[in-house]
Amino acid sequence: MNIHHLELFYYVAKHGGISRAVRSMPYGIQQPAVSSQILLLEEDLGVKLFERTPFKLTREGEELFAFARPFFDNLASVGAKLRQKSAPHLRIAASELVLRDYLPAVVARLRKQEPRLKLGLRSGFQADMEKWLLEREVDLAITPLDGKPSGRIRCERLMQFPLVLLVPKKSRLQSASELWARGEIEDPLISLPQSEVMTKLFRRGLQKRKVDWPHTIEASSMDLVTRYVANGYGIGLSVNAAEVVRDSAVRMLPLDDFESLEIAALWTGEASPLVQGVIEESRRYVAQQWPQWAAM
Structure with missing residues (x-):
């Protein structure tokens, strides 16, 4: 049989x-x-x-x-019962932003409760993570949210980061609206790849304003976006978080009325104690670190 x-x-x-x-x-x-x-x-x-x-x-x-x-x-x-005799193991999929700037602090808090915790980490996009969850290759995903997840996947929104533009500190620009008023923007645009949720949100905001701004420099990480702006290569797309923008040579211009970047936890079935622990610690961390951006 x-x-x-x-x-x-x-x-x-x-x-x-x-x-x-x-x-x-x-x-x-x-x-x-x-x-x-x-x-x-x-x-x-x-x-x-x-x-x-x-x-x-x-x-x-x-x-x-x-x-x-x-x-x-x-x-x-x-x-x-068998798992109690071995070190707990948690497999997490996350975006580059989450893996670098968010997850380490959350895991450090969780290790205080589970000192033997073993982690498996992998990066990807939301579609990849949903597939891994459904195929039980990962236990939890923390990702920028790009549309409603599959019906079999549970979702909890953790935070909402407003988008910002990064300009060199010495730039004469005081607001993003000054760019839109130009009609044609000559400054190079530095951002993550077109497939990233942040870039998609920004593109939708530009379309609503009927602004054409070609993608000039594609950076593989938000660190690189900041560095290229600091070195005078153009204007960068980022999020309103000092932990992400760590360079005194740049400053942020708010993108008012653009969609915010939502970060959410995804899992399937009943959350295990470890998965629930990560979600709870995530909520606490966001409430302490970015209370103004915490999802309600």
Whole structure:
């Protein structure tokens, strides 16, 4: 008997139907895939396990569910018991901004409660992180939010950073509106790649103002954006956070009425104690460090 097919049948029997099972599984799988694999299980056993509409287990389905249920019901508790004997392990996916300027402080706070904590870190974009979460390759993602996540992914907004432009400290510019009034902006624009959420938000704001400002210098990190501005290569796109803009040779021009950059935590299913711990510590850190940008 295919054990994965048996696991799918367990969820279907437990939740009373295929569509309900798909919504309740701890990992992502499409309804047609579940249906086809249940059919393979029935073909292998030579029996029908349940009536589809309305849902009802057959006698053989009741017998198989009674056999499988104790094992799958106890998997979580057995896993938790075994994990208590080893160092806790947490796999986090995050953006470059979060990995560099945000996560270290949050993890340091968490280590006070879990000194043996082992971390697995990887960077990527929101679409990558959603895929990793659904495939159970990571436990938690902290990322700039680019649209509503998949329905099977839970989301909690942590903070909202307003966008700003960075100019050299000696620049004569006093506001971003002075740039929009020029009609044609000759200053080179320095920003993260076009695929980054921050750049997308900025582009949408420019379109609303019917401003054409070509992307001149593409930087791989926000540190590089700041450095290039400080060295006089152009005007940079960043966020209103002193921890991010660490250079006395630049100053910030607010981008009023532009969309803010939202940072959110993403996970699937019921949050484990470790995942919940990171989310709680994140909220505390944001409230202390950037109270004015904390998500309400």
